[in-house]
Amino acid sequence: MSENDKVKVAVLGASGFIGAELIRLLAAHPKAEPVFLSSQQYAGRPLGQVVSGLRNSPVAGRRMRSLDELTKVDVAFSCLPGGVLPKVLDDVSAEADLVLNLGGDYRLHDAAEVAEHYPESAAGWRQPIPYYVPEFCPRPAEPVVNLPGCMASAAIYALYPLFAAGLVEPRVVVDAKTGSSGGGHGGAEHPALRDGNVRAHKLHGHRHAPEIRQAIGEFTGTTPDLQFSAFSLPVVRGVYAAAYTWLRPDAGAPEVRRAYAKAYADARFVRVAGGRSPMALPMLKTVNGSNTAEVGASAEGGRCVAVAALDNLLKGGAGQAVQAMNLIFGFDEGLGLAEVGAWP
Structure with missing residues (x-):
């Protein structure tokens, strides 16, 4: 990527708490541009009408879209409900060079444990998909990466x-x-x-x-x-x-x-x-x-x-995912992320 290029980003499941937090971070990220926001329930409606906390965001007017409308992006962040991504992963991977999954579908490596704890994901479960915690893992080269709970x-x-x-x-x-x-x-x-x-x-x-x-x-x-x-x-x-x-x-x-x-x-x-x-x-x-x-x-x-x-929505969710994106794309690790919390 050239110095002025931005990573084209999709947020799948954008109306949930984690999805909204991702959009908030990515809209202010100097190297990322959220170009596709999906919501099956709210497809066609502006983001700011669906997520009140983002109505003052620069992307508040962007309309939510159905997942099957996804077109080519550099990275797709999946915040989809359990069991959904395994059904559509091939389609998403065809349009996204990198898929960062924040859901639990592929966190476990043992098929029996997947069936017990993520039964909605078991039918479409596959391995190997790397489990990535930035502090302990080398930068993954695979096109699909799973993040921790x-x-x-x-x-x-x-x-x-x-x-x-x-x-x-x-x-x-x-x-x-x-x-x-x-x-x-x-x-x-x-x-x-x-x-x-x-x-x-x-x-x-x-x-x-x-x-x-x-x-x-x-x-x-x-x-x-x-x-x-x-x-x-x-x-x-x-x-x-x-x-x-x-x-x-x-x-x-x-x-x-x-x-x-x-x-x-x-x-x-x-x-x-x-x-x-x-x-x-x-x-x-x-x-x-x-x-x-x-x-x-x-x-x-x-x-x-x-x-x-x-913070479960940041270091335990959207922030960890942006940190992972930064490392995978060779950006500064802290780009777009706050290191200090709100006090009091």
Whole structure:
């Protein structure tokens, strides 16, 4: 590409929370141009009428289109509901040089786990499609790339340094809490029940559990024995994950500190937070509105608690996808992405 060329971008499933966040980022990106926005439900209507938060966007007047109208683009971001992309991937790939999938259809490598956790995707599931976390993976050369889920991202960032350095036993418990936007437009919980409330969402069998096991095993060589439970928070944005592990006999607090410093020394969008004050540890207020994930860990008495916080719509979704696009196309990694959240 020449210096003045822009990447022609399609956002598939543009009316959802992640799709809208992608459009917001891409419309302000100096190297990208959103030229195709799809919505089967709202085809023909202007974007700004469908997504109120984008009515002041420079692309607010662009009309949503049916997916079968897709024409040639450099990259297509798929934010389609589960089970849809496997039915249309060949058609999308014929028009897009690169497909970045933000959905869960191809995250798992094991066919039996796909059938259990993504039954709507199983019929059209195929492998190999790379699972890409920018901080841990080489730049993919394949034309279809799958990105991680939001709660999985937080858990992976929290656990990776411990397993990469061989500091902990394989047994892990992860407690992940998420805001309401994580459920998308289809969430059925009434605001009166969500507001001022914290409740269990899924204590066993969450689809992010095999994803985390698979990713940690692939990135570090050790697959954890993982208990993953998810909870709902009375906030709109944010994921907060706490990972409880047991240190090996030769590991302690100094080794844990060194492991996190080493793992994220060159990671632009993962920051190691911590100190004597609890306010120095990761929290939602310091990451929401940014593409930055914060991680921190505390070891004492043979046990280690690692925590991670991120914005589920950005570092856990649209921001991570733009970061991936930047790296794949050879742009500056942070182009179009905020590193600092809104405060307070």
